[in-house]
Each structure stands twice: as structure tokens, then as C-alpha cells.
Amino acid sequence: MGRRSTGRIRMTSVLLAAVIAVAGCSSDADEQATPTTGAGGVEYRVDTDGAGPGALRAAETMPLLDRRVRANSQLALRVKYVSTDGRTGEETETWGAFFAPKGPAPEGGRPVIVLPHGTSGVLGECGVTLKSDLGDLAVTAASWLQLGYVVVVPDYQGLGDPDEQRPTHPYLDARTSGRNVIDAVRAARYLVPETGTRWGALGGSQGGQAAWAANALAETYGSELDLVGVAALSPAADVSGLADLAASGTMTVEQYGLYNWLLLALNAENPELDLRRFVGPEVLASWDELSQCSASRGAQRAEVLESLSADELRPTSPEAVTELRELLRERAVPDLPAAAPTIVIYGGKDELVRSGWTAAAVRRGCARGDVVHTQFQPAADHGGIDGRQVVGWLTARFDDEPSYNRCAEIERAG
Structure with missing residues (x-):
């Protein structure tokens, strides 16, 4: 027990700034414009003989990648992998950035952290894996790498092609992005042999929707994997309003x-x-x-x-x-029981995703029997929430500790 606590303190100090970076999600893709990596990458040979979701189809190096990520990676690649269109059920291919940490793998394999990104655009060229800072996720990725996690930053279906200037991305379709997240874990297991089955996800805004959707889909679509929990910050869970x-x-x-x-x-x-x-x-x-x-x-x-x-x-x-x-x-987080606990943090002054929409999505999750921990920050806007609580919460899930469930309080409050 003492060893677990020590590990959590270390993780908190390393990841504090990283979680704040994820919390600072934005709907404005202009803020995320940085040099492309795809233009300078060269082909990297991977095993493309696999079939089904997660199978690898192509890979390339990332020569312009943020130095903090590169310094903590023994492998850093932009990879095309097989996924599934959540609207049609058809097989698709999508890009993701995959990073393996340095050092020996622990017994049972390395755990995986997936970092689904916030809104970057709808054109094929808008993918964050084409940006050296991974759409402001570089600090977060580097921090998890320091702690021995395999890290994946998935571009969602239709993003990641530097030559594609059409709107090819099914924006805020949770059925698709959730599958892209789950298949990123499968792809990591193809790419990095010492990768285990345990994984978690942390995302803000569109990434919060994708992480939450992956939790809803994991029981049926990713049942061979072991999801421990997801964190959704200012999530665009349902924007039908x-x-x-x-x-x-x-x-x-x-x-x-x-x-x-x-x-x-x-x-x-x-x-x-x-x-x-x-x-x-x-x-x-x-x-x-x-x-x-x-x-x-x-x-x-x-x-x-x-x-x-x-x-x-x-x-x-x-x-x-x-x-x-x-x-x-139809594009909202699927109305399916979650496979693992969820923490949702959202602000009362969110001018993009209304707090009432998020609160309603939480109530629906509670009605399904999900384990949901929430934190409402009345003075916070969309990109200004304090995400420090997420650090300890996620690490506790990897330590197999049960999550506090606020659903009973939410139901009593009406």
C-alpha cells in the first residue's frame, strides 16, 4: 500500500502540468497550427500482415516531433491502422502517433494511455499527428512516457492526410471516434510487443467525447482489453442542443x-x-x-x-x-453501459459546450448504472478548468482502487 502511494505522489508531480495542458482544450484549430511532421517523415517498415481492427497498414518517422516527446521515447512513429466507421460498420484506416517509453517493460506488459485530442478541424490535413506538438499534447505525452506508459495520440477517422483538403472527418461522431480510440490500443499491441492489455484514456473537448464514447463501447467492441478508467474534461458528449x-x-x-x-x-x-x-x-x-x-x-x-x-x-x-x-x-456518446469508471470535469462558464448538456449526459450515465465521478467548476470556461484531480484519479484506477461514484448524490439532487 505504501509503495502505491509513493508512486502516485511521483506521478502527480510529473503530470500536473500535463493534465492542465489537456484541460486547456480549444475549439479553435488555429491555435494548434504548428509545423507538419508528415512532410518530412520517411517510411518505417512494420508488419502489415495483420487483419481486423488495430492491424497496421503503414508507418513513418516523425523527424519534427517535439523534443520532449522524442527524448522520452525509444520508438516514435506515425502509424496508419485499421478501425471501424461507427456509422456504417465498414472497415476504415486512420492515423495515430505511437510512442514507446525507454527502459525494460514491467511484468504483465506496459500499460497504455490514449490521449484523444480536442477539435483540430474537419479537413484531412487537420490531423494533430501532422503537428510537431501533437496539437498541444506533447507535454502530456512526454510525461506519461517518463512513467513507463505506451502513449497513443489518435487522429480520428478522416484526419491525418497532409494532402487532403476536403472535409473527410466525421466530426463529433462519438460512435466512430470511440472505436478509433479502442483500435489505437490494439494497434499499439501490434506495434510494441511488450504492450499489455490495461489501458486508460484522457481527453478534453472532442477528446473528452471520444474517451467517454470508448468507455461506452469497450464492453462490446474492445472486450479483450482491460480498460481501467477514462477522464473527460469539458466533453462534447452531446451537442444536439x-x-x-x-x-x-x-x-x-x-x-x-x-x-x-x-x-x-x-x-x-x-x-x-x-x-x-x-x-x-x-x-x-x-x-x-x-x-x-x-x-x-x-x-x-x-x-x-x-x-x-x-x-x-x-x-x-x-x-x-x-x-x-x-x-x-446520433453523434452523441452511445447510450451503452460503461466498461469502467469515468471522471467528468466541466465548467459553469463554458461558452462552447453548455454545462447543462454535460450534466444531462452525466445523469444518463448514472441511469445506465455507470460509475461516474464529477467535478463542476462554476467559474471555469471551456478551456480553463482545473484538471489536477484527474492525475490522482487515473493513477488510482491503474492501482485497482475503486472510484468514488457520485451518481447517488446526483439522483438525490434531481
Whole structure:
């Protein structure tokens, strides 16, 4: 027992800044623009004979990778692996950044930490594995590597191709991103032979949704793996309420970008979707600018968003509102029992994902019988929550300690 406590104190000191970095998630991809790694990487030979989810299909080096990650890795690769489209069930391929720590593996194999990232965009070129700082996750990745964990930063389906400038990513589709997260663990086991089956996930914003979704899917989709717990910070668990805010003209400017990227993704998935039912002509005329995620186009995108009026983003009829609400609800965290405990931390001044939406998602999890620990921070905005509690919580899960469950309190509070 004493040895476990000592390990947790060490982990807390190492990961404190890292968790704060994950908590500082942003919906604005312009802040994440950094040099690409894909442009300078060279092919790295891996075993591509495997089949099914997690099987490897290609790999390349990451020569421009953040030095802190490189210094703590014995292996650092950008890898294409097999996953599953959560909407169609079809086999897909997605990219992820994989890092193996230095030193000998412990008995039973190395544990895995998956770090699903926050919003980076909807175009293929918007993947964080193409960025030297991994979309601000480099510090977090380096910290877990120091502690002996295999670390994976998955790009979600449709992201990670530096030459793809179309909206190929099913943005905020939890059924897909959750599978991408689980399959990243499988891919790590193909890539790093000493990788064990125990894993956890920590994500903010879109990454919080992906981590939470992976927990909901793990019992049926990843049952051969041992998920110990997930941490979801400011998670976009269910943004279907955005349709009603658009109808009432009460979206924030932060939500304008979220709304447009969701429509871009929905239209790419269903070209017959008539966008004129959801946005006005000024928005449609600026569709190219609104789709961008690069630093060179980021300022232009921000200017367009700030120039829009609520009327330009208002669905044209009650039927359009209902349709959009249902389309967004289908992308929410699946309504399935979680395989492991979840901690959810969210803020009362979140201008992107309303706190009421997150609270409702927590209540649904409790109704399913999930073990959910929550922390509501009334003064925090989307990227400003204090995530220090997550450090001790996650390490306790790897130590096989039970999580505190707040569901009884939540149910009593109504």
C-alpha cells in the first residue's frame, strides 16, 4: 500500500502540468497550427500482415516531433491502422502517433494511455499527428512516457492526410471516434510487443467525447482489453442542443465555429443534405474559409465567424430544427453501459459546450448504472478548468482502487 502511494505522489508531480495542458482544450484549430511532421517523415517498415481492427497498414518517422516527446521515447512513429466507421460498420484506416517509453517493460506488459485530442478541424490535413506538438499534447505525452506508459495520440477517422483538403472527418461522431480510440490500443499491441492489455484514456473537448464514447463501447467492441478508467474534461458528449440555440438565435460566437464544422461534416457524409435549410447565403458563400484549419487561413476564418449574425445561422423551419437535432443526437456518446469508471470535469462558464448538456449526459450515465465521478467548476470556461484531480484519479484506477461514484448524490439532487 505504501509503495502505491509513493508512486502516485511521483506521478502527480510529473503530470500536473500535463493534465492542465489537456484541460486547456480549444475549439479553435488555429491555435494548434504548428509545423507538419508528415512532410518530412520517411517510411518505417512494420508488419502489415495483420487483419481486423488495430492491424497496421503503414508507418513513418516523425523527424519534427517535439523534443520532449522524442527524448522520452525509444520508438516514435506515425502509424496508419485499421478501425471501424461507427456509422456504417465498414472497415476504415486512420492515423495515430505511437510512442514507446525507454527502459525494460514491467511484468504483465506496459500499460497504455490514449490521449484523444480536442477539435483540430474537419479537413484531412487537420490531423494533430501532422503537428510537431501533437496539437498541444506533447507535454502530456512526454510525461506519461517518463512513467513507463505506451502513449497513443489518435487522429480520428478522416484526419491525418497532409494532402487532403476536403472535409473527410466525421466530426463529433462519438460512435466512430470511440472505436478509433479502442483500435489505437490494439494497434499499439501490434506495434510494441511488450504492450499489455490495461489501458486508460484522457481527453478534453472532442477528446473528452471520444474517451467517454470508448468507455461506452469497450464492453462490446474492445472486450479483450482491460480498460481501467477514462477522464473527460469539458466533453462534447452531446451537442444536439445546438440546434435549438441556432433556432433561437442564442449561439455564442464560439459555437458558430462548432455549428459550421458540424454542418460541413454532415454535408460531406450526406451530399443531399440541403444546407440552405440551416444557414444563410452569406455562410454558404464563405464555406471554403469556414472549413479551414491552417495557420495561414485561420485569421480569415475567425473574421468570417465574427462577421456572421444569428440570422445567418438560423434553421429555416421547425422541421429543419428537428432534423438537425436528431442528426446531432446520433453523434452523441452511445447510450451503452460503461466498461469502467469515468471522471467528468466541466465548467459553469463554458461558452462552447453548455454545462447543462454535460450534466444531462452525466445523469444518463448514472441511469445506465455507470460509475461516474464529477467535478463542476462554476467559474471555469471551456478551456480553463482545473484538471489536477484527474492525475490522482487515473493513477488510482491503474492501482485497482475503486472510484468514488457520485451518481447517488446526483439522483438525490434531481
